[in-house]
Amino acid sequence: MRRLCAVTLVLQAVVTALSIPVAITVVHADGTAAGIVGGGLALAGVIIAGLLRYRWAYVAGSVLQILVIATxxxxxxxxxxGVIFAALWITAIWLGRRVENAPAR
Known part of the structure; x- marks a missing residue:
């Protein structure tokens, strides 16, 4: 489960980081604000991906999904x-728990 969720968070961090130039050029958002918010969310995704050995990190990852949707x-x-990555996040948790709880063959 940890690996699936970590991959989801890292890929989401890449997409979030790539949304910074879009916010600046297309939407004409303030560059500093877009860099801080987008960069902070991308960095949070990578950090949380590394901390998934703790149970609270899954809650933090879920909160991150909401924040990314809010962007x-x-x-x-x-x-x-954001909705796509939230669906991937939920699927990674569900599928990971299912595989971990499956009896060994």
Whole structure:
């Protein structure tokens, strides 16, 4: 489960970081604000991915999903991408628990 969730968070961090130039050039958002918010969310995703050995990190990852969806208020496409990554996050947790709880063959 940890590996699936970590991959999801790292890929989401890449997408979040790539939304910074979009926010600046297309939406004309303030570059400093876009860099701090987008960079902070991307960095948080990578850090949380490294801390998934702790149970609280899954809660932090879930909160991160909500925050990334909320960036859609600035870059509308992030609503769509955030929902996709939230679905991947939920699926990674569900599938990971299912595999971990499966009896060994």
């Amino acid at each position: 859609g208020f600035v870059v509308t496409t992030m609503f769509f991408l």
